[in-house]
Amino acid sequence: MSETHSQNESDVSSGGVLANDTFVRRLGELLSVTLGLAVASFLGWIMFTQVDYSLLQSVFPRFVEAFKLVLTIVVISSILSVSLGTLMGLARTSSSPVTSRISKVYVEFFRGTPLLFQLFVIYFGIPRLWAVGQFPLGSWEIAIAGFSYAGDWRLPAAIIGLTLNHIAYVAEAIRGGIAAVDDGQLEAARSLGMSNVQAMRRVVLPQAWRNALPAIGNDQIILVKDTSLLTVIALQEIMSVFRNINSNQLDPWTPLVWVCLFYLLVTMSMSLLISILERRADWSSEQEESESHLKRLVGSIGEGLGRRQ
Amino acid sequence: MSNESIVEFENVNKYFGQTHVLKDVSMEVKEQEVTVIIGPSGSGKSTLLRCTNRLEEIQSGEIRLDSEAISAPDADVDRLRQRIGMVFQSFNLFPHMTAKENIMLGPTEVKGIPEDEARERAESLIDEVGLGDQGDSYPEELSGGQQQRVAIARALAMDPEVMLFDEVTSALDPELVGEVLDVMKDLATGGMTMLVVTHEMGFAREVGDTITLMSDGKIAERRPAAEFFEQPQTERGQEFLSRLL
Ligand SMILES: Nc1ncnc2c1ncn2[C@@H]1O[C@H](COP(=O)(O)OP(=O)(O)OP(=O)(O)O)[C@@H](O)[C@H]1O
Ligand SMILES: [Mg+2]
Numbered sequence: 118m119s120e121t122h123s124q125n126e127s128d129v130s131s132g133g134v135l136a137n138d139t140f141v142r143r144l145g146e147l148l149s150v151t152l153g154l155a156v157a158s159f160l161g162w163i164m165f166t167q168v169d170y171s172l173l174q175s176v177f178p179r180f181v182e183a184f185k186l187v188l189t190i191v192v193i194s195s196i197l198s199v200s201l202g203t204l205m206g207l208a209r210t211s212s213s214p215v216t217s218r219i220s221k222v223y224v225e226f227f228r229g230t231p232l233l234f235q236l237f238v239i240y241f242g243i244p245r246l247w248a249v250g251q252f253p254l255g256s257w258e259i260a261i262a263g264f265s266y267a268g269d270w271r272l273p274a275a276i277i278g279l280t281l282n283h284i285a286y287v288a289e290a291i292r293g294g295i296a297a298v299d300d301g302q303l304e305a306a307r308s309l310g311m312s313n314v315q316a317m318r319r320v321v322l323p324q325a326w327r328n329a330l331p332a333i334g335n336d337q338i339i340l341v342k343d344t345s346l347l348t349v350i351a352l353q354e355i356m357s358v359f360r361n362i363n364s365n366q367l368d369p370w371t372p373l374v375w376v377c378l379f380y381l382l383v384t385m386s387m388s389l390l391i392s393i394l395e396r397r398a399d400w401s402s403e404q405e406e407s408e409s410h411l412k413r414l415v416g417s418i419g420e421g422l423g424r425r426q
Numbered sequence: 427m428s429n430e431s432i433v434e435f436e437n438v439n440k441y442f443g444q445t446h447v448l449k450d451v452s453m454e455v456k457e458q459e460v461t462v463i464i465g466p467s468g469s470g471k472s473t474l475l476r477c478t479n480r481l482e483e484i485q486s487g488e489i490r491l492d493s494e495a496i497s498a499p500d501a502d503v504d505r506l507r508q509r510i511g512m513v514f515q516s517f518n519l520f521p522h523m524t525a526k527e528n529i530m531l532g533p534t535e536v537k538g539i540p541e542d543e544a545r546e547r548a549e550s551l552i553d554e555v556g557l558g559d560q561g562d563s564y565p566e567e568l569s570g571g572q573q574q575r576v577a578i579a580r581a582l583a584m585d586p587e588v589m590l591f592d593e594v595t596s597a598l599d600p601e602l603v604g605e606v607l608d609v610m611k612d613l614a615t616g617g618m619t620m621l622v623v624t625h626e627m628g629f630a631r632e633v634g635d636t637i638t639l640m641s642d643g644k645i646a647e648r649r650p651a652a653e654f655f656e657q658p659q660t661e662r663g664q665e666f667l668s669r670l671l
Contacts, residue, residue: 305518305577308479309532309584310508319535323522400522400564 167370176362180375183358187344190272190354191383194279195337201280202287206329207317209292220288227285233346235282240274240350271352279340286336287329294329295321327398334391338384345380355379432457432619433478433588438487438497440473440643447473448484449643455588460620462630462651464666465640471623474640475590478621479510491588508536511581511589515596517573519565525552525576526561532584544583551579555609571602575609582613589613591622627670631655639663 208220227235244252258267298321306316348356355376362372431454440448447470455461463471476482478489480496480503489497496506520528529548533539539547552561555575565573574594581589591610595603607629614620614633624630630637634651639662646662647654658664 299516299518301514301516301518302520304481305512305514305520305580306531308481308507308510308512309580310504310536311532312504315535319531320520327522398522401567 163370164374168374169368169371172366172368172371173374176372177375179362180355180358180372180379183353183355184379186272186352187354187379188383190275190279190344190347191341194276194283194340197276197280198283198340199287199333199337202284202333203291203326205284205288206291206295206325207322209288210295224285224288227282228289232278232282232343233349236274236278236346236350239278239281240270243274244270271347271350274350275344275347275352279343282343283336283340286339287333290329290332290336291325293332294325294327297328298324323398327395330391330395330398334388334395337391338387341383341387342380430457431455432492433621434488434490434493435474435478436488436490438474438477438484438489440470440477440482440484447643448477450487451643451645452487453638453645453648455619455621458617458619459635460614460618460622460633461636461638462634463621463623463638463640464625464627464630465646466666469640470643471640472592475512475592475621475623478588478590479507479512481512504536508532508584509587511584511586513574513577513581513589513591513594515593517565517570517577517597519573519577519580521565524562524564525557525568525579528565528576529580529583532580536584547583548579551582552576554582554612555579556605569602570598571605574598574606578606578609578613588619588621591620591624593623593625595624595626639666641666 205220205223208216209224211217211220244255247253252270254270254273256267256269257273258265260266302320302324303316306320307313311319344354345356347354348360351357359372359376363369366372433455435451435453438448438451439446451470451474453461463474465471473482477484477497480489480501484497487497488495491506491509494506495501496503519525520531523531526545526548529551530541530544533544533547534541549561552558555578557572557575557579560568560572560576565576568576577594594610595606598606603626607626610620610622610629611633622629622634631651636648637651637654638645639647639654639658639660641662647658647660649659654663655667658667
């Protein structure tokens with residue numbers, strides 16, 4: 118009895134499991150190739166039968182303004198939400214119960230209510246706190262370095278809404294990142310005589326930041342896509358432009374091509390940026406070598422561009 | 427070993443919640459003394475070390491460094507900690523910094539020593555602990571023994587008057603233990619005051635000046651190393667030694 122048992126075991130280790138693995142792998146490849154082909158042929162079919170290429174060219178200018186607007190909103194809200202979210206995440210781990218509790222309530226509120234609701238509160242609610250026509254940001258104008266820009270409440274409301282909302286997610290990512298740093302790190306830093314602030318800044322935060330990077334990246338990609346909600350506050354972003362074109366031309370597929378390309382362009386650049394940041398936070402000498410390869414590459418591209426001029 | 431005591435514990439009591447972990451511990455460590463702390467698991471050895479540089483708070487009694495009470499509510503803990511180096515069982519090197527940067531961080535950040543000067547000092551410390559060409563390696567590229575030697579160098583960079591070692595070889599593969607103990611031996615020979623929690627009885631016998639046996643939160647026996655290993659006076663001591671043989 119025990120002999121059969123051990124023989125079975127050796128069967129498993131000498132081929133059974135392996136054979137099984139190969140089978141599963143082949144099956145997986147088959148499925149993914151099938152799925153890939155199906156999606157590709159659907160897209161190909163759409164591109165050949167549904168997209169009107171002369172319309173595709175002629176509507177592009179109508180998207181350009183929207184692209185610029187959304188990109189501006191994304192860049193500003195990203196920078197603000199990541200930096201303020203980091204502070205909020207620090208506040209979350211504060212040893213002062215007042216600070217940590219207030220930031221917890223903040224996070225719970227902004228994660229617990231829909232972004233759409235928050236946008237409505239800011240866009241519709243806030244101006245009503247003033248008498249009609251008195252809201253100071255109802256129309257404004259700024260001039261920086263020769264450029265002047267005039268606008269109404271929509272753009273600030275959009276940036277404020279996205280920022281406040283994504284601060285909550287970044288804060289959670291940072292809190293998790295700090296919690297994942299071994300207690301021994303703080304103890305080692307403190308035992309050298311570093312203050313709590315010094316230890317956080319030089320030892321804990323750099324590691325927390327690396328731990329939090331994937332989650333922050335994920336959130337920032339969602340931020341890009343959240344700009345599509347801004348259509349509800351009448352901001353002329355990508356989705357609004359699409360709806361105008363679609364209702365005029367009764368051709369959804371052609372403008373959808375631009376919508377898709379734009380969002381993919383922005384989110385994929387974001388992914389690239391994040392993976393560069395992640396690679397920089399991978400601490401080993403090998404990394405530094407490959408980073409200097411990258412620097413050399415960037416440097417040589419720069420030189421090439423310089424020569425062209 | 428001189429006759430001046432540099433670290434003094436006076437009726438120290440430490441609780442974790444309801445658990446009484448250090449029970450009325452009193453002890454004096456003389457300048458340049460190597461005191462080896464031994465005892466069964468859970469007897470409070472780590473806690474005693476961690477209270478010494480106030481990583482843990484005590485509930486009553488007093489701990490003094492050079493007659494300054496580090497346990498006092500108004501003590502300048504950050505400043506006193508600079509004078510006490512600590513080496514941990516799990517190394518706790520900063521993974522985002524090279525060996526050299528690990529060693530330079532304390533002096534530059536805490537003492538405000540210029541970068542160049544700190545780097546020079548770090549390089550000579552790296553040589554001292556026998557890591558000549560590893561200064562630019564990151565911790566994850568070093569063996570456990572090498573990491574622990576960097577950790578010792580990091581603590582030494584602050585020019586401490588006392589060094590605390592908490593089972594610093596316990597996490598190491600057996601073949602790497604020797605290189606770390608050798609560095610500690612050199613330190614002891616150089617006149618460093620050391621409190622060493624260890625299970626390495628060879629080291630205790632050879633390098634230790636005094637042996638402190640802890641048992642159940644109390645100091646069961648504290649005597650010169652030679653005497654202790656010759657014939658422990660207490661039943662606890664005899665029991666402990668016989669279990670080791
Ligand atoms: N952070 C903590 N919270 C609660 N109890 C603790 C804590 N740290 C230690 N203890 C308890 O205090 C007692 C002494 O622990 P300590 O780590 O000092 O023992 P030790 O002598 O170093 O043991 P070992 O040889 O296993 O390292 C143990 O009963 C332990 O469970
Ligand atoms: Mg211990």
